Amino acid sequence: MTALLENPTARVKWLAAPSSTRWLEQANARPELVLIDHAHCERKAAGVALQLMFRYPSDEGLGALLSPLAREELEHFELVLQLLQRRGQALRPLQAPGYGATLTAAVRKGESARMLDSFLVAGLIEARSHERMALLAAHSPDAELRALYGELLASEARHFGLYWCLCEERFGREATAARLQELAAVEVEALTGVLDSEDQVRMHSVGVEPGA
Ligand SMILES: [Fe+2]
Ligand SMILES: [Fe+2]
Known part of the structure; x- marks a missing residue:
């Protein structure tokens, strides 16, 4: 398991186009919104891992990898929540962009296609989160946010590698x-x-470089 967890699969190209500068500007203009949304993303990422463990309860290999992943996402959720609380921000509900629903709709029905697609969709979401967190870690005007996103980067990279391995x-x-x-x-x-x-x-709001 350790070997799998440590395999960065860095050579696998997940994303077909990079995020746009426009997205970064919008995110930096409304950091509190992105932070609240980020807390929800971490909570949802833990939920996805648990959901897959419930859907395939007898798949030991899957359980062995996704259980620590779910725990790690909850730790991330707690970190973001603590920062929100320190800043006096409530974890209010936010309208989700169409991103997750569009990807979920692309998952084929019927096994084993459903399993492959579910892993890949989860991996794609992890890969995009990682890419955008890297942008924020480098370019957020807020030092505390740069540190937070920087701290989370390594595990998010491991997460999409893990879905690839599965x-x-x-x-x-x-x-x-x-x-x-x-x-x-x-x-x-x-x-x-x-x-x-x-x-x-x-x-995960819109913003990719056209034709990239
Ligand atoms: Fe995370
Ligand atoms: Fe993750």
């Missing part, structure tokens, strides 16, 4: 890479467009 073990490298390419295109489509209002900026 896929590769069960479906092989070729089938995994082929389906990843299709779902990565859906992921970019889900991030294509313009925000109606700055209040809608989120960790």
Whole structure:
């Protein structure tokens, strides 16, 4: 398990297009919104891992990898929550962007396609979170936020590597890479467009470089 957890699969290209400078500007203009949304993202990431463990309860390999992942996401949730509390910000509900729903809709029904797609969608969300947290860790004007996002980066990189390992073990490298390419295109489509209002900026709101 340790070998799998430590495998960064750095050579696997998850994202089909980079996030735009516009997204970064919007996120830096409304850091409190992104932070609250980020807390919800960490909570949801733990939920996804648990959901998969409940859906495939007898898959030991899956349980062995996803149980520590779920715990780690909850630790991240607690870190973000503590920062929100220190800043007097409530963990208020925010309208989610269409991103997660679009990706979930692309998951095929019927096993084992559903399993492969679910792992890849979870991995894509982790990969995009990692990419955007790296942007914030480098470019947020707020030193405390730069430190927070920087602290979370390494584990988020491990998380998408872990979903890749789950896929590769069960479906092989070729089938995994082929389906990843299709779902990565859906992921970019889900991030294509313009925000109606700055209040809608989120960790996964629209903003990718066109044609990249
Ligand atoms: Fe996380
Ligand atoms: Fe994660």
